[in-house]
Amino acid sequence: MTNIVSRSQFLRLAALSASILVIPSAALADENEITRDMIFNDPETPTGGNPNGDLTIVDFFDYNCPYCKGAAKPLEKVVKADGNIRLVYKDWPILHPTSIIGARLALGAKYQGKYLPVHHALMNIDGYGVEQERMIEATHNAGVDVAQLDSDMATHADDIARLVKRNLNIAEAIGLQGTPGFLVGPFKVNQALNEQGFVRVVADARARQKSQKTK
Numbered sequence: 001m002t003n004i005v006s007r008s009q010f011l012r013l014a015a016l017s018a019s020i021l022v023i024p025s026a027a028l029a030d031e032n033e034i035t036r037d038m039i040f041n042d043p044e045t046p047t048g049g050n051p052n053g054d055l056t057i058v059d060f061f062d063y064n065c066p067y068c069k070g071a072a073k074p075l076e077k078v079v080k081a082d083g084n085i086r087l088v089y090k091d092w093p094i095l096h097p098t099s100i101i102g103a104r105l106a107l108g109a110k111y112q113g114k115y116l117p118v119h120h121a122l123m124n125i126d127g128y129g130v131e132q133e134r135m136i137e138a139t140h141n142a143g144v145d146v147a148q149l150d151s152d153m154a155t156h157a158d159d160i161a162r163l164v165k166r167n168l169n170i171a172e173a174i175g176l177q178g179t180p181g182f183l184v185g186p187f188k189v190n191q192a193l194n195e196q197g198f199v200r201v202v203a204d205a206r207a208r209q210k211s212q213k214t215k
Helices: 007-016 036-041 066-082 097-112 115-123 132-140 146-155 157-173 195-214
Strands: 047-049 055-061 085-091 181-184 187-189
Touching: 036 055, 036 157, 047 066, 055 066, 055 195, 066 085, 066 115, 066 195, 085 097, 085 157, 097 115, 097 132, 097 146, 097 157, 115 132, 146 157, 181 195, 187 195
Parallel strands: 055 085
Antiparallel strands: 047 085, 055 181, 181 187
């Protein structure tokens, strides 16, 4: 969410804004069904971290969200240091017309195995309302084959659009109010967190999972 959150508030928000993930029954209907597999295991959705990790974090973000960008590096640092977290990237372009441009560039790069370099490059552009030209330049500088990217974005335009729509539907179904949003195991966190905040909520999520298994 686009609130200004001081560093001293991060840990408190990690606890206060975390809630148990419940998929509303209204979201479970016909062809628009939102399932846990769609949230956590959509085969079209890019992933990082440890594919066999004991905890999954789902990251909902927008390339025009300064708070998403502020949380991105601490999240990646925690995932790398932990070594047992699977990270799922949900492109959620809702803030600005160029947000969908960024999502299309990153998801198009996925087809040549370059999603993460492009994702990181776009996240490293400061500010809100990033111009399309800056996004394209950052993408090209991320080591992609530009001709292949253009071809893949055209060939897979419908697949990318459907994936983005699924992400939008999922975010609405689980009640996210704005970017950034995270699912950390069974918890929903709708605030930016710093490194300590992520460490705390990861520990809480693992404790919750462990207690559920022993019941």
